[in-house]
Structure formats: structure tokens, C-alpha cells
Amino acid sequence: MRDLLEQLADDLLAGKLTRDQFLQQASEAGVARLPEAMLDLDRAQRCGYPEVIFGEGKTAAGVISICQALCEKQQAVLATRVDAEKAAALMTAFPAGNYNAVARTFRLATGPAVERRGFVAVVTAGSGDIPVAEEARETLDWMGVETAVVTDVGVAGPHRLPMHLETLRRSDAIVVAAGMEGALPSVVGGFVSCPVFAVPTSVGYGASFGGLAALLGMLNSCAANVAVVNIDAGFKAGYLAGMVAQRAAPPA
Amino acid sequence: MRDLLEQLADDLLAGKLTRDQFLQQASEAGVARLPEAMLDLDRAQRCGYPEVIFGEGKTAAGVISICQALCEKQQAVLATRVDAEKAAALMTAFPAGNYNAVARTFRLATGPAVERRGFVAVVTAGSGDIPVAEEARETLDWMGVETAVVTDVGVAGPHRLPMHLETLRRSDAIVVAAGMEGALPSVVGGFVSCPVFAVPTSVGYGASFGGLAALLGMLNSCAANVAVVNIDAGFKAGYLAGMVAQRAAPPA
């Protein structure tokens, strides 16, 4: 806001804005009023990436109207938690879009391809964690970060993870998705010198309590470089890892 | 009860009631015995508004019989948590009624229009919170309180809320519905000098635990003027805000 305020103050002094125009613009800048949403158009400049659409609990029409507003501003679209029905409506509205049914993500490029930079490994403990990992991978791809996916290397098979140490060690950040006891991030963390973003998944039964066991396990990790996000929050882990990778590997 | 008792005692002394009539009336006053319910007909006088029907767990026939009893007493009907099936039965029985499918409320006016007074802003953090906000708004409308709805001004887009400060500051009370981390009521509370009634919603996933995270967040709000109601309890937040607004702005 201060950047904006600075410019508006200059305009006010320069007579480019009346006092009322100044007050109006100071309060309404960077927002698109849509039927179901107030879209944050300023986010790409403020936070580095455009606002991402959380598809759950929105109508198909609501999601489409947000996509349109982003397109108009040349901001690349990423929508998560998009079920098959909404996906169909989106693909009809935006035939150039791309729906990943496993990750339940919808993407739509709005400008020239992003230059690739940075590298993130996305690791899963078991096959059931793949949808969450895919959401992370789609997010990283949308951010322009290179990825490698390492699947099914949970701790009960102790010689599976070491096969991938080279991949892990050249990562700028790592995403680890694991359900059940959620022990994998600690083990990964012990091998590397970059941040590990752990995603507990709701994979499991009984006393996994919908991912709570994995969540608590990851929060109590004995590895110092393990940070945690919400249960099944593949998007968030990917986004955080992508931010680190972008900082570590600035564009050429 | 004491008011009633006072009058009955006078009647007893005046010989208008026998001792047995006195005892009977002292115990049965103000209640309608219906097949599935004991309707509290005295509530409008005691609490300011008629009894509101909680539609969940009642049969359509049960709801209809309560509506009829209220109509007979000229008490305005508000039923909440009315699903589509019960709504259809109600609209058949009372064609003059009004069903809001988003709020899942049914209303039926039984007398002259209520005079408008007081003002309450109903605010949501995201699009998913709209049904809860609508339940609050319908309740306020039934109470005769003016409302303004402010949608999708959650804390991650920090310049969206300040656009609405004027609306917030002229409110007699504010309803804020928010899911996920439930942080919005604290921020709203910091800007205003009226009570904020916070409704945690079940919007979210994973560690939101069906609204528990938002509920705990709101209970621990660092803003002193934030009170909390049950998860998804749009009706209750609206009712409380309406009570405050009515007191603050007595009828002309």
C-alpha cells in the first residue's frame, strides 16, 4: 500500500488527482468486485504470484468469472480443488485450459511461457499420497520451477530412499507428502541442507484421524529443517518450495 | 412468569378465578401443545421475538403445525435449516411464504410490515461463507433491522477490508462469518467501537476440523469486542446483532 500511496501522493501534489479522486483511489486500488468475490489484482506485484482460486465451495460460474478477470489482467490462472463437474464447465469456457484430474487443478496460461528456474523434488511415502504430490507439482510448474517426483519411498522400506539421494541433494527445497505416521520428512530432512515442506495427507485409517497423526508427527519432527502445512495442502507446500527455489535461483 | 402471577393473583382475589383455575392457569399459560412440540407462545413478550423453528430433525408435518400455531397467534414465522424437500412442503402449505435456498430459511409474515431500525453489517471472509451470512441477513431482515453485506474481504488481501470501513463504522453491531483460521473478526474488531459477533464456519479442509480451528481462533481473539457463536450459526449471530441494533436505535 505504501508504494501505491507514495505514487498517489505525488499525483495529488502534481494536481493529477483531485482530493476526492485521491481518497477514492487510495481505497479501491487493486481490487476487482465480482459477483461472489473481491479479486485481489495487486497480489502478483505484492506477493510475487497472482491470486490462486480455491475451487471448493464456489460455484462454477463464480470460478469462471474470477478466471476471466485474471485473464483480462494477463495473470496466469491456477485453480485448485476443482472437481470433475466444475472442470467440465471450465474447459467449455476456456478450451485452452488444462485440467489435471488426479491433482484436481485447472490452469490457464495468459502470456508467454515462464522461464524455468530453481529445482524442487516432490516426494511421496506411498501411492495414496500421489494426488497431493500432483497438486504440489502443478503449482510448481505454474510458478516456473523445475520438479522431479519421487514416489513410494516410505520408511518401512529403508533402502528405497537412498536411491534418490542425488535428486534430493540438488534440490533448492523439497516437498514431502506422507500419511499414516508421517515419518518420511524427518528422514529426508536428515539427508539434506535445504528446507523440507512436509504435507500430512489424510491417507490412513483408524487412529490416523484423517491425517491428524501425520500432522502431529511432522510438527514434532526431530529434524530441524522440516516445516509443516495443512493436511492435504499440496498447493501450499508447492508454493512455499517454489518461493524458496525462485529466491535461490534468480533468473539469468 | 411473575408478571403473569401478579395478574393471576389479582384475579384470584377478585374472584374472577377459582383456586383450581388459578393453579391450572398458573402452570399452563403461554404454551401450545402440538404433536411433536410444546410451542412457547409467550416468547415474543418475554424475549422480544417469537420462537424460531429449528428445521433439522423435525418432520415437514411437524414444522407446518408449528407455523400454523404461530400464524394463529399473529407471530411472524422464521424457520432455519430447512432443506429443499421440507421447503417444498412448506411452500405448498403456505404459498405466501418465502424460501431462501442459499440460507435454507423459510419466512412467513403474519401482520403489518415491521418498521425498519438499527443497522448491522454482515461480513464474510470468503465466498464459501455466504450461506452462513445469508442466514444471518435473513434473520436480521425478519427482526426489522437494516443490513449491508460485505463479501470476501479475508485477511490475506489486506487492502480489501479498509474499502468498507465506513460501512463498518456506522454499524450498531457487526456479524463476521469466517472459516479456515477465522482471523477476520479480530481485524474487524480493531477498527470499530461496536460488538462483533463472530461465526466460525465449517469452510476449510484438513486441520480446520469442521470449523474447530476458526472457532478456537475467534475465542482467543486479541480484540476485546469479539463474541462468538456456534459453528455455522448464522441465525444466532444475526439474532444477537439484531438485539443490539434494536436497543441502540429505538423506534421513532
Place this chain on the structure above:
Amino acid sequence: MRDLLEQLADDLLAGKLTRDQFLQQASEAGVARLPEAMLDLDRAQRCGYPEVIFGEGKTAAGVISICQALCEKQQAVLATRVDAEKAAALMTAFPAGNYNAVARTFRLATGPAVERRGFVAVVTAGSGDIPVAEEARETLDWMGVETAVVTDVGVAGPHRLPMHLETLRRSDAIVVAAGMEGALPSVVGGFVSCPVFAVPTSVGYGASFGGLAALLGMLNSCAANVAVVNIDAGFKAGYLAGMVAQRAAPPA
């Protein structure tokens, strides 16, 4: 902030402020930088009452420095959760102050006495709830609201509450503090037409789980006019009730 911004913009245009002064003042207004805190000096104007000091987790020196800053701005001091040791230090620093050992509150008047207006009943279910009720009462007194305290009228003795109906019915808002099953607010709520601010207390044992049982009971109250605050949050309940009372009974 907008009010402030409006004035600063006028000053900028009028040449009373340079552009840099404008930007500086726009960002630093209303805050006192203290060793352990950033004191919100603008709160009285924004929210109706000065910032209240939460004594727990602060050093005695830290609390004293905040008191001094408030005094300098002629803002009346209220500090809560002040233990005996800190109280002694405060009384030494401010001999004119007032410490309530049951409520654990410290108060210090800084200007002329506030004019009394509005009326709030503070009700407890049992003797153990008195400290929480006292914190609410002190808060209301500091706000300039009249109070009446009704003690030990829990639901197991059904004829104790009706003795006080007259007091309850003339209240602008009611505070009810109850531990154990927390049923009293529902019963009170059924008798009155004003908001009831329910405070669950940690009084109880076993499955009361430190007030959780009372908290859940109050959140699920079948009375529509019951709002809830945090466990043992006497201050908050008092503050909210006071806000309502002030609105309902504006100064003469």
C-alpha cells in the same frame, strides 16, 4: 486510518506538510514505541476505549511503562491478570491506583470521573465463579456502566434465579459466568430480551477439562441470545456487555 488520511491529505495540499512528512505521519500516527510493546494510542478514538493491558507474560517494568504512556495521554488505565507481585510494584509506582485482588485487576483514573450510563447484571452460577465475575464488574465500572451482581443461582436450585428476574429484565446486557456444565446462560437467556454474554469458567473437575465442558455447552445453547467468550474471560464479557449498554443508553 481513513479519517487520519483525509486530514493528512488536506494538510499536504495546504502545504502544512511536506511529502516526506506526510508519508512519515501517515505510517506512524497513533503508536507509542515502548521497550516491550507498541502501544496503540489511537484505540480510544477508534474503538471507544483505550487499550487494556493484559498483565500475564509481561514484566512489572513493562506494565508500568505502558501505564505511564497511557497516563501521559490522559487515558484511563485498566490492567487484567495482574498477580500479587506485579500489583505491589504497580501500587508503589502509582499510589493512586486501585488493585482488586479477587479480580486481579489494576485500575488508575487519569481524568474526571466518567458519567454513569447503561445497566448490566453480572450473574454467577456458583461461588467459585466470583473471580471471573469480579473481572467483568471491574471492567464495566471502568467503562462507566452501572452493574448489579447476582451470585450463586445455578440451575440445580430452580427457585433461586426467579428471585432476580426484575434485575435481569431491566439490564441492557447480561454477563453470566458459569463452570461445570455451563447451563445457566441458556436459562437466563430464556427470560430476557437483551444479549447474554456467557463466560465459561474453569471451575469444575474431571470431565470439565478446564472449562471445555462449559464452553461447549454455552456454544450449543438452545437460547438464541447467548454469545460466548473465552474460558475465564471475564474482561471480554464485561467489555462486550458494556459496549451494548453504552449504545442503548447514550449520555444525557
Place this chain on the structure above:
Amino acid sequence: MRDLLEQLADDLLAGKLTRDQFLQQASEAGVARLPEAMLDLDRAQRCGYPEVIFGEGKTAAGVISICQALCEKQQAVLATRVDAEKAAALMTAFPAGNYNAVARTFRLATGPAVERRGFVAVVTAGSGDIPVAEEARETLDWMGVETAVVTDVGVAGPHRLPMHLETLRRSDAIVVAAGMEGALPSVVGGFVSCPVFAVPTSVGYGASFGGLAALLGMLNSCAANVAVVNIDAGFKAGYLAGMVAQRAAPPA
């Protein structure tokens, strides 16, 4: 078992049983081995009433085989948690049986009518609690205890309960079913001198957490004569109340 052992020892000494017959009978007495169950035929003598069938998680065939075994021993059948599908199979197998669709109970008389004795009031806070109350009432009827049902007298309508004091006061024990905050048993308990068996119901939403709020409320009841059973356990509350009533009013 000791009674049995005493008799078997006498038979052994009297030569009516060989040593091996003695050991066999000492270990197998009173049990019927069925395909899915080991039926406790001795329970009526040991505990006063035959084993009751918990219908959930059993196949229709399994329930029918238990009913048959009970019939053969002239023990009156009560099955709870019987859904509509199993009920149809049972009614086909035992046309003389009786299915209560609200209570989801199935009963089958196997001998002469039981003599009525004792009296229990079954009370509900709201309409939604009726199915649980019906399960209790059916159980009491099966036990031969007189009942009266008092519906929808929750605490928010404070003058509804006193209308029924006479019924409550002539009870040998009382069953109270309540959801939401579960406050009704405390209030009932304060009016009577008999035990109150409180059943928390899963009626409610949000922070009722499937009946947990009501359960905790009842466990923390400030009334000394309130005992609690599992959530929605209408059968258990009825059974306990029936036991008390039978003891208090022995057959003529």
C-alpha cells in the same frame, strides 16, 4: 456361577454326574452356540432380564437366529438399532413381532403378558430427541414398567417444564434425552428425589460434535442425582430406570 457350581457339586457327590460330565457342564452351562454369536441364556436369571440384541453390525440372518434361540427358551425378545431392511426380514420371520420405526426397535412376546409395576417419566428437550426417547420407552414397556412421555420442554422455554412437575415427582426414576448443551437433566434433577438417567443425543450441529457437548454437560451436572449413559443410548437409560422402578415397586 456359584449357585450353579453348588448344584453341580451336589450332583457330583450324589453320583448323578460323572466327573467328566461335571467338568463339561460347569463350563458350558447357560450358553447357546449360534453361527455368529454365543447367546447368554443365563442372563435373565443372573441379571433380571434376557439378553437384548444389538442389531447394528449383525446380519438379518444372525438376528433371526438369536430371536429363535430366545423364543425356544421362552425369553421375551428386544432388539435395538434395527434398520428398516432388517425389520422387514424379522417381520417375515416372526409375524407376531412388533417393529417401532421411530425407535428402530423390534419386540416379540414369548409368554404371558408381564404384570405392570413401577413408573418412569421419559422427558425430551426437543422434537429431535424423540427417537432416543422412544427407544427408552420401548425398553421400559418390554420390562413391564409404566411410562409417561414429556416432549419438548428444553430450558429456553422456562415455563414448560413446571407444567409437568407432578408427573416427574411421582416417578421412580426419570429418563431425560437432550442434545445441544444438554442442560435439561440438571434442571429436572433439581426438582425431584429420584435418580435421573441422562441420555445425551447427537441432535445439534457445529460444536455439538455429535453429542459430545451434551455428554460433557451432563457429566458435569451440578445436580447430584444425574447419571449419564452413552450418546443416543436410549435403551440403556430406559433399562437402568426400569431396574430402579422394579426394585422400588415390587410385584403385588
Place this chain on the structure above:
Amino acid sequence: MRDLLEQLADDLLAGKLTRDQFLQQASEAGVARLPEAMLDLDRAQRCGYPEVIFGEGKTAAGVISICQALCEKQQAVLATRVDAEKAAALMTAFPAGNYNAVARTFRLATGPAVERRGFVAVVTAGSGDIPVAEEARETLDWMGVETAVVTDVGVAGPHRLPMHLETLRRSDAIVVAAGMEGALPSVVGGFVSCPVFAVPTSVGYGASFGGLAALLGMLNSCAANVAVVNIDAGFKAGYLAGMVAQRAAPPA
């Protein structure tokens, strides 16, 4: 209240009371206003026994003043949760009183000895449950009910309980106190035809979570005649068992 009202109405009609006296007495009857409490003097008549004093959270002076008020009305005193310090003050004030340091109860007889009737067994799973059992036993003794205490017969030693079957089977009701997994009430329940009042105790460690494991176990008991009270609530279990025993064995 109705009994009272009936009499007051008669007095009113008979001219023994003025209208104002009638209204005053109708609202204040049966309550003693003490400094920290509103004592329910009517409880013995309404509920069968005088109000019992919960010592926790009350001052010694507060407890003493309640004792005095009860003595004046010839009501026998029972105070629970009385720690050693308060006990000393009570024994000084009432040298004829009786303090049980294991049960933490204080008793004071105020009239002729109560005639004994009814019989209750108080059973514990382990040595650690003895204090809770003692609180139950003291309560039963105060109520005039005969008791037998059976200690340390937990389920891991399966032949210890059968030694006491005769005692269990001649009981009118049984109190079972158990910590850890709380399995004993189910086993006891399977042997008898009277109600079992189960008290979970906070004995245990780790995943006993202060008695929660035992509480949940007892609520889910597969025995139909097991009712549950709060964790460590020896008083309540004793009181309920005593009520049943009194009904079953009326005075000669």
C-alpha cells in the same frame, strides 16, 4: 414450587397474607442469602436430602457460614473436596464434626441418628481408587445406607471378583470406582440385576489422559445396567446408589 404455591394461594384467599406478602414469599421461599452463596434450604424437602457443600473454590469462611445455616435448620452437613487446611478451620468451628482425610469429606450430625436401610457395595479396581470409594462410602453413610467395601478386584486377576459375588448380589445398587481402562463395571454389571454406578478415576498415566480412557470405556460398556458419573465423582455415585437403595428399602 407448586406445593408451596398451593399453600400460599390458600393463605392469600384466607386473608392470612396480603397480596404483596404473597408475591414476596412466592419468590424468596426456601433460600438463605449468605455472603458467598444462596443456600437452597428447600432441597431436603424437594430432593430428599439437604444441599451438599462442594468445598473446592470456596473459602474456609464461606464453608463455615453454610454449615451454620444448615445447622440452624437442623439439616445434616456433608462437605466434599475439603482439603486439610479448610478441615482444620472446620474442626475448630465445629468440634463435633468428623473429617475423613482419605475421602476429604467433612460431616456434622444435627439431629438424631438416621435409621439404617438399604445396602450398597462400593467396589474398587485397584488401591489407587480408594479415596474415590471412600467419598462414596461417606456419602452413603450420611444418607443412612448400609455399605460394604470391596477393594482391588480389577479384571487382570479374574478370580478375585467371584469371591465377592454374594456381597454384590444382595446389593440394591453398586458403586464401582476404576481408573486405567475402566473395565470393572462391565464385568460387575454382568453378574447382577441392580444398577451399577461407575466412577472413572484419574488413576493411571500416559494415554489415560486424567481419567478420560476410563470414562469412555464406561460410557461404552457392553453391560446394560452401567450408568456413569464424572471422573473422580465418588460423591455423585454414592448419592445415586443411595437414592436407589432408599427407594428399594423403605423405612420400617
Place this chain on the structure above:
Amino acid sequence: MRDLLEQLADDLLAGKLTRDQFLQQASEAGVARLPEAMLDLDRAQRCGYPEVIFGEGKTAAGVISICQALCEKQQAVLATRVDAEKAAALMTAFPAGNYNAVARTFRLATGPAVERRGFVAVVTAGSGDIPVAEEARETLDWMGVETAVVTDVGVAGPHRLPMHLETLRRSDAIVVAAGMEGALPSVVGGFVSCPVFAVPTSVGYGASFGGLAALLGMLNSCAANVAVVNIDAGFKAGYLAGMVAQRAAPPA
């Protein structure tokens, strides 16, 4: 890994492997890369039994590809949590396989029949626990361990369990599946000198909280020889019991 490393080091020294072959084999040994999984082929040698397939959250195609890889290595297949739909696909792909619809297990023998050794009793508290017990029994059968199933001997019928003491006492280990309060393992544990593996089941309602009550009960068992596995984890309890039985009864 060390065994492998030892051999690879010898081969390296003997010139049978180049340095690069050594490094490659040291890292990739014992794993099959499948589309959705990294199959642990070394597990039979390391842990005694091949990897077992957890069917939940895998596609039918994924499960089939794992079965094929195991078959190729002559490892006997056990898949758990296989629903009816996946079972149909598996039976089509492997007509020689065997699906147990109650246990939801799929098995496929790949070599000569395993020699039977060791003995484990699988015990259930009620009929509803049978599916979990069947999963345990299938696992034990796959491991080559003899079993006996004892059904419906919960603690409320105290003379049912002693009928089976002989079976229990000749077991090398015992599996006990119980829902509700989960008391049976403690009672079984008190009769025997072998380990008892307790499986809490999700059988129950209300405060069983999906098996949590049984889980906590078993963790707090007062019997020293009771170990616990996850809720409904019949496979795990069977596997652990089988391991013990195999050790206790080595092949002839």
C-alpha cells in the same frame, strides 16, 4: 543392506564388478520400480515375509501390477482392504486367487504350500468384530500359522470366555478384536502367559468415537501382556501374532 554390501564388496575386490556397477547395485538392489509404487522385493529376506499390499487408495491396475511383480519373484501375495470392485478385477487377472469378502483380503499362492507351525487364537468380543478377526485369520493362514477363532465372548457374559480357556492357553500368541469399551483383552490377558495383541474395532456408537474408546481402554489395560495396534488393524495384529508363533515353534 550390510549383508548385501559385504557381498558386493567381495565382488568388487574380486573384479566381478566394476566400481560403477558396484555403486549402482549398492543403491538399486531389491526394488522393483512400478508405475505407482516402488516394490520392496527384499522384504521377505529382511523381515521374514513379502511386502503386503494395502489396497485402499490404490487403483485396481496398480494393485494388479504389484501382484504380478510379486508372482514373478515367487512371493506369496496378500492384499488387504480390497473392496468388491477391485476384487472383481483381481479375480479376472488372477483366476487362481482367493477373495474373502468379509475380511476384504485377496490372496494368491505362488509356490508350494507353506508348512504349518505355531498356533494363534483369534478372539472377538461381539459379532460386529468378525470382519477384523477374519483379516487377522487370513493373514495368519498366509503366514502358515494354525488358528482357532473364538467369537462373541465379551465381558458382559462372564461365563462365555472360561469355556475356551484351553484354546487360549495352548496359543503361542492371541489376537483379541473388540469394540465399545475394549475390555476383553485385559480379561484374556489375565488368564494366559503369552502376548495378547489387542485390536480396537470401530464397532460401537456415540462416545466410542470410531474406536477411540476401545483404543484408549486397551492402551491402559491393567494386564501386562497386552500390546495394541491401530483401530481395525486386523492384519497387523495377525502379523505380529504370527511372528511370535513362528519364533516359538520353529519348523521341524
Place this chain on the structure above:
Amino acid sequence: MRDLLEQLADDLLAGKLTRDQFLQQASEAGVARLPEAMLDLDRAQRCGYPEVIFGEGKTAAGVISICQALCEKQQAVLATRVDAEKAAALMTAFPAGNYNAVARTFRLATGPAVERRGFVAVVTAGSGDIPVAEEARETLDWMGVETAVVTDVGVAGPHRLPMHLETLRRSDAIVVAAGMEGALPSVVGGFVSCPVFAVPTSVGYGASFGGLAALLGMLNSCAANVAVVNIDAGFKAGYLAGMVAQRAAPPA
């Protein structure tokens, strides 16, 4: 009991016992009535080892009386959870006893040394888990099982555990004590073919919730051979591992 019954029946038939002696002995055999406890003297024969004394919640005098009763029957004493104060009293009463202050165990040999057999590794994740591991080791020593202790090999240092594979692989059973996320048992389980008894410890802070995180992690272990005991239950894990070791390695 049946063995006993068999013998008593023979004695009855042979005239060695009267009918009354038979009944008395059948019910009282194998129990010592002590002031605070009913000691299970039959346990060594029934379960393989004498009853172990849980020191918490017992008085020093109570523990001493149990020790004496065991000594009289030549049963080796093990007492757990013995604090320093009770330990001093025990050492005074039994100077030949042995107190381990880290494990808080007291032991007293009562006969010839037990022959050693079987082998169990006791593993800890961190230094803080040592007291729990010591309790397990003392228990195993009392049972006559050889042990090796492996300390501080938690998963964050991935090359520490493999150093001990040889020790792990020659174990008949393994005890693993771990706090925080409790991941170590899964990793250990993946390397061995014997049962792993996992003890969650209360080591940790914040969201470890007193060991709950570790407990849930272990219950959800992806390794099939991991069984779990209560938080901090070193005794139980040792006892179970010892049982397995004894079966696997019968005495020469």
C-alpha cells in the same frame, strides 16, 4: 481356574474335602488379602510371572506389605513407579533389595538366580528416553532375558541406526522408546523379522501433547511388525518382549 477346579473336584470325590471346604477353596484360592490390596498369588502359575507392583498411588506401607507377601511365597519382587521417598522406606525394610533411580524400579530376589535365555534389544531415539528404556531393561532382567541397550539413534541422524543392525537382527524381540514424532519404531521394524514393541514417551514439547503425537505415529506405523503400549510404559514393552523371547528360546 479349570485346572484348580479339576483338582478340587477330584479331592471332593475322594473325600479329601467336604462339600463346604470344596466351595470355600474354589472361591478363595490364590489370593492374599492385604490391608490395601488383594494380592494375586496365582499369577506366576497362570501368566508365567508373579504380580508386579505399580508403586504410584500406593502408600509405602502398602507396597512393603505386598513385598512381604510375595517373599513369603518365594516370588521375585518387581515394583515400578517407585519414587525416591518410597524407595528409601523399601530399602530400609528390605536391605537386600535393589533400587534403580533412573528407572524408578525396586527389585528383590527371593530364590536362586534365574537362568538367562532369549535376547532383546532396547533402543532409544534420544537421551530423554533413557528412563523409559531403563524400566524396560530392568523388567527384562527380572524375567531372566538378556538385553542390549542402544541409545540415541533417532531418525534425523540416518547413519546411526545401521551401525547396530547386527544387534537388532539377533534379537527375539525389540523394545523401541521414542518421543516427539515417534518415527524410530517404523524404521527399526523395516530392518528386522521379529516383533517391535514401541513405547511412546512423553519427551517433547508443544504439539507432542505429552506423548500423544508419538503414540499416534506408532499406531499408524507403516511397518507391519510394530505393536504399541501406553505412553512411558517401559515396563509393559519390556514384559511383552520378554514373553516373546522366553517362548523363542526355551530353557536348556
Place this chain on the structure above:
Amino acid sequence: MRDLLEQLADDLLAGKLTRDQFLQQASEAGVARLPEAMLDLDRAQRCGYPEVIFGEGKTAAGVISICQALCEKQQAVLATRVDAEKAAALMTAFPAGNYNAVARTFRLATGPAVERRGFVAVVTAGSGDIPVAEEARETLDWMGVETAVVTDVGVAGPHRLPMHLETLRRSDAIVVAAGMEGALPSVVGGFVSCPVFAVPTSVGYGASFGGLAALLGMLNSCAANVAVVNIDAGFKAGYLAGMVAQRAAPPA
């Protein structure tokens, strides 16, 4: 390990190591066996920083021995959760060390000063969060990262945070410590384009449940760039932020 293995294999081939030396070194490399711990000396190379000592649950002697082992290897010491008593022992043993009593950290430099690079802001919501923030700041200082501390800018005072936007926006990563409802990280996250590491603190009371409310709030943050660590885990948040800062700003 592979790097190490690669080198050892070369040495083996080159004859510098015998086969047995190779196997020994392959398994013991990088670990120091201490009395209470297995110190991970390889961590600095593997993870970028030496092992950090968690002081809680270790003896003073144990901590000192680890410090000595690190010093010998020229690794800089950081110990957290060091209470005053252990600090005194450490300062005696290492007079050159540095103890921060607010953060409860002990540090000891072992070589030349680290070159400063990267920048991290450490932000607190209230004064009570300062100890956690100090632990983070000490950790960052030990890692060689520049820091700025921003105190007491919680959301209820909405104009305090914007004053510090410039500091926040030039950070490579941000640590935010907040108790109560934990809303601050979401608000900070909405202003910046770097990762935010949120630390819930145990500051609060009642329904904060020791930091649980803040933890859940942060996990459910609507800002995409917020990762979470354990309650009060200032060290971990600092460590993660430092890792990011180091990557973003490589040494000159």
C-alpha cells in the same frame, strides 16, 4: 552416505583399506559415542550446520560432554532449552560461552567469525512472544544471518504492522511468533513475496489450550506462503528461515 561410500570404495580398490576396515568405516563414520548420546558429527557437511543440542531432558554433564565433542571438531555450539541451572554449569565449563536467559540458549564459538549474509525479520504479535522470538534470533545469529526484530504488532492494532512494511519486504524469509488466535502470519503473508515461518506460542489462556488454537489457526492460514512449526519452536522457525536466507544470498 553415498559420497562416503564412493570414497571408501576407491580406497578399498586402491588397497588403502582392507575389506574389514572398509566394512567397519562404512558403518561407523561420522558418529561420536558419548555417555548419553550418539553425536552426529557428519551433520554440518550433510545438512549445512552442526547438530544443535536440545537441552531439555539431558543432564548438565551430558550437555557438557556434547559441547566438548563439538569443540574438538571445530563445530560451533548452539544449545536450546537450557535452564538457569544447566546454564551455570555450562558457563563454568566454558567461560567463553554466551547464555541468553530470555531465549534460554547457550552458544560457543569455536572458530573464526561467520561472514554475515541474508536477512530475516523476526516478528511478534505481543510482548509474551518475545522469548520464542529471541530463540529464533539467536539461531539466526549462530547461522550468520542478519536479523531485525519487530515486536508487538498483533492484528488488533491494525496500523502498527504497516509501519514495518519496508523491513518485511526486504527480508529473504520472515519468522512470525504469535499466541492466542495466531492471526498475524496470515496478515504478514499477504504483504510479502517470501516464505513466512509461523511459530504458534503457548501465550494465552482458556481455549488457547497451550497454543493449540494458534497452531490450528496458522495451519489453516488463507495466505499461501505460511509454513508452520511446532508450538514455541523458535529454534526451528529461525533455522528454516536461515536456510532460505543463506540460499537466497550466497557468500560473496
